[in-house]
Amino acid sequence: MTHRHPITDEELHAYVDGQLPEDRVCEVEEYVAAHPEAASRVASWRAQAAMIREKWGKVVDEPLPERLRPGGIGRRPRELGRKLAVAAALAFAFGAAAGWFGRDFLLGGRDGEIARALADAAIEAHRIYVVEVRHPIEVRADEAHLVPWLSRRVGHLLKAPDLAPEGLKLLGGRLISGPHGIATAFFMYEGGTGERVTLTTARTMREGETAFQWRAAGDIGAVAWIEGGLAFVVAGPAERARLDRVARRVFDAYELASNQRE
């Protein structure tokens, strides 16, 4: 069979992919009908495409995990009150909290374990850096790249909440190595009397949420929780009521940001 133009390999692909100019479709169809070899290639390519679509096409119908919703679309309002009530029940059983939620996270297993592991790392970092007079932080609060830099390293959008209502001023932050060496953001705040409070944040693999959990080591106390794909620890002088208030401010600031993105 003769054609005005020879049918090229590229046109066969375009035919299979529905990208052939309309005026060529008939000719290619005729050609394919008359050439078994071309027909078998076309059939094979179509079968490949069908298998690919069959295997992965339905991924678009799966519900998006929280961490893939930049706008927090569909994010249900958090019940902070419930959270705090559960916190009271869980606080004394901190160590036993592992398994409560039963999901695995990047940070070493279950939510409770993650919160605890990060709290320990945070307390340790707090102990090391808070006493630093000269270099308590790596990047100062007035450097615009502080939050974007830490967000990038942690792999999640972060913020350094305004804690002025608690009398705390942001000094700046640094990157620390968290549990299992995971990149962890560490923000330091200073109060009017020179006391320092730190906020430690690392990414967790899956969504989940825990109550506020209290942990103390000597004169340093910490409130830890997990929310929206991040694990948080607020650490400071072991004055629980105050740290709880700070933790709530941090929680609210992230909550507000995610609501604003809707």
Added chain:
Amino acid sequence: MAELTYAMESAMSAVRRGLEPLIPALRRFARALARDAEAADDLVQDTLVRALRAEHLFHGGDLRTWLFTILLNLDRNRRRGLARRPLHAVIEESDPPGDPVSDGSSRDIARGLALLPAEQREVLLLVTLEGMSYREAAETQGVPIGTVMSRLSRARATLREHLEEGLPPLRRVQ
């Protein structure tokens, strides 16, 4: 001080609005590329973070190809990391037990794709799974259309050999 939230927060909305409807497709593409669902979602999340951070670098044009380009670049970085690990860690991660479509053919298409050079696999998935035009695929990969065509052609030829050797006759397509 209160402004010390995300530096990009206020400026983000334009890209974010355009980006959200594209997330399921990015996820689909990443799943086929990375095979492991968790790794795929990491890839998408990293893509979103990168896109939102780099919003100022997006000056109009096709948001979809821009996002897929970011995803491809991140996937290349990811694979460079994986290359330092034992090979079986990459190959065995597919098809968790109980996967409803782990019949012979779909498992085999995954295995066949895994045999392809990355740039050929990318093109084939962009065109067949994402329905991109050759021009869009070229833009996404940052290569001329001719390169897209030759990659596509080689990908399909290799895959055909793989499928027709290892499998009962091709399944009938509607």
